[in-house]
Amino acid sequence: MSQNKRELASTFSPADIESPLYEKWIAAGYFTADNTSDKEPYTIVIPPPNVTGSLHIGHALDHTLQDVLIRMKRMKGFETLWLPGMDHAGIATQNVVEKQLAAQGKSRHDLGREEFVKKVWEWKAESGGAILGQMRRLGESVDWSREAFTMDANGIKAVPTIFKKLYDADLIYRAERIINWCTRCLTALSDIEVEHSDVEGEFVSVRYGDGDQQITVATTRPETMLGDGAVAVHPDDPRYKHMVGTQVLLPLANRMIPIIADELVDPDFGTGAVKVTGAHDPNDFEMATRHGIDMPIIMNEHGVMANSGTQFDGMDRFDARKAVVAELKAQGRVVAEKRPYLHSVGHCSRCDTTVEPRLSMQWFVRVAPLAKAAGDAVREGRVKIEPKELEPRYFDWVDNMHDWCISRQLWWGHQIPVWYGPNGEVLVLGPDEKAPAGYVQDPDVLDTWFSSALWPFSTLGWPADTDDLKKFYPTSVLVTGYD
Ligand SMILES: [Zn+2]
Incomplete structure (x- = not known):
């Protein structure tokens, strides 16, 4: 063998x-x-x-x-x-x-x-x-x-090159917009970094104004009323038609705010009158922008009440919610309360903190022409989706896109290739360009998906x-x- x-x-x-x-x-x-x-x-x-x-x-x-x-x-x-x-x-x-x-x-x-x-x-x-x-x-x-x-090395060259290209084509802009904000991570979040889950919250109906000039709004976030800029009703709602164009007293803040009419208000939801808090709610932001309504920011980046000019400044947002309701009750302004009130709330996917919609200055990509090009590539057969049955899902996405917030208040990532000059100059630089002395680079980094x-x-x-x-x-x- x-x-x-x-x-x-x-x-x-x-x-x-x-x-x-x-x-x-x-x-x-x-x-x-x-x-x-x-x-x-x-x-x-x-x-x-x-x-x-x-x-x-x-x-x-x-x-x-x-x-x-x-x-x-x-x-x-x-x-x-x-x-x-x-x-x-x-x-x-x-x-x-x-x-x-x-x-x-x-x-x-x-x-x-x-x-x-x-x-x-x-x-x-x-x-x-x-x-x-x-x-x-x-x-x-x-x-x-x-x-x-x-x-x-490739990424480091490609990112500022494309940023400058998009900026020069007016496809990147900086604007004050409402974004998803994590009060713990202290950064803007993309939609997919927000996880929605049902929580047992509350739904409180509050009377604004007095006597003949009063209107009741309902909210899951009473503390944000300190930042209200208006009350909105549906234009055809017979209950409120006579009040549109007048003003009503915002309790606690003791400011007069306008009553406006907007098609998007659902007359069958709650009292049919909604508060408009442009700086702290994405839908309200759209409405406030359409009507040119004030958007006071009444919370700082940590989710602590600030600059509301009321006794609630300095309180954490959740403590303030309780305190605001207690004070409204003491003033006899709480008309109804539902508690628990099950509703969907966004949480930071990294740390589970309740996401705060926040009005802040951020960089955006104007996606409409890019999304259309991406959609056309499939519509014209240059890109094929397999299996074909999933095409509608793709079109759902590319045909209904809102502008993309690309700035993140983080340190790890591609720093935004924009420099600010001493006299308010804004300079966008390609990979091999250098900013003049005295210019300071934007401290934010780009969303990971940008690269x-x-x-x-x-x-x-x-x-x-x-x-x-x-x-x-x-x-x-x-x-x-x-x-
Ligand atoms: Zn977080």
Whole structure:
């Protein structure tokens, strides 16, 4: 019998086989794309997972589908590029590092911006590799030589380039708008960073004014009445028609506010009269803007009552809610109360704090022309959605988009490439431009998605006219989950 005979293992042990085999594939360069090849290109860029996370079962499915496509095309003779990488995940990453600091009794402000950002990079170097390890374990046939990060050298050039381009085309603007605000993270949040859940709140009906000139409004947030700018009714509501155009006394604040008519008021909801608090409610903001109504801001960034000119200043918003109701009761102005009143309230997806709609100065992308172009690409068949039944869902999204708030009051991320001059000048700079002396850069960073939106071409070297870009852009397919 031969001395070389080996006993077949009684059980299959994937770990013994898979890792060495994978390393062999990588070393042989089987997955490295060649931008000089004559073969037809086939490209997928991985939707970049957050650097903070680890892959879940959904990623495993999603990545497997991409791997199947790439391997099939590779075997069919295409020049395939499957490009891996990660997203810097602004708020998620900042929160992880802030939590570590908090465990040492420190905040990011103790470190200062520069030191804090350095800490985040250190954290990324140490802990950011979990996902990449998982991708290796899945045997993904990605081109590791092109691994990208949304804040790498390409990202750092692409972001200000596109920002300036959009700004010059009047597609980026700065404005005071109402946004989702986390009073703990102290930043604006995107809609998908807000999680809605039903809470047992209250619904309080309050009488404004006195005698003949009185009107009752109902609210789930009595404390915000201190910032009311008007009371609105439906123009055809016979109960209130005679009052439109007159003024009514706002209790506690002791100000006179106008009664206005607006088609969007539902006469069947509550008393049919609603308070208009433009600085603290998104719908009210729209209405107040339409009618040119005052929008006093009566809460600071921590959710503490401020500048209302009442005894409630200095109180936390939830304490103020109780105190305002108690005072209104003492004045005999509470007409009805429902408690508990089940209604949907937004919470910060990172820390679960109740989100505060907040009027503040932010940067926005004017999405209408961009969303239309994205919709037309599908309508005209240049981009195909598979399966076709999900097209309406896509159109729902691109055809009903509101302007995108892109500024975040964070330190981790791409700092907004705008500098302010001593005399109010606003200067938007490209990646290789320098601001004159005395100019100060906007302290905010961009929403994480601002850079991941550039991913399909920033990873290929854009804005430089690279061989990768020529060969592999536009990409062939985007495999994505159901959102
Ligand atoms: Zn938060």
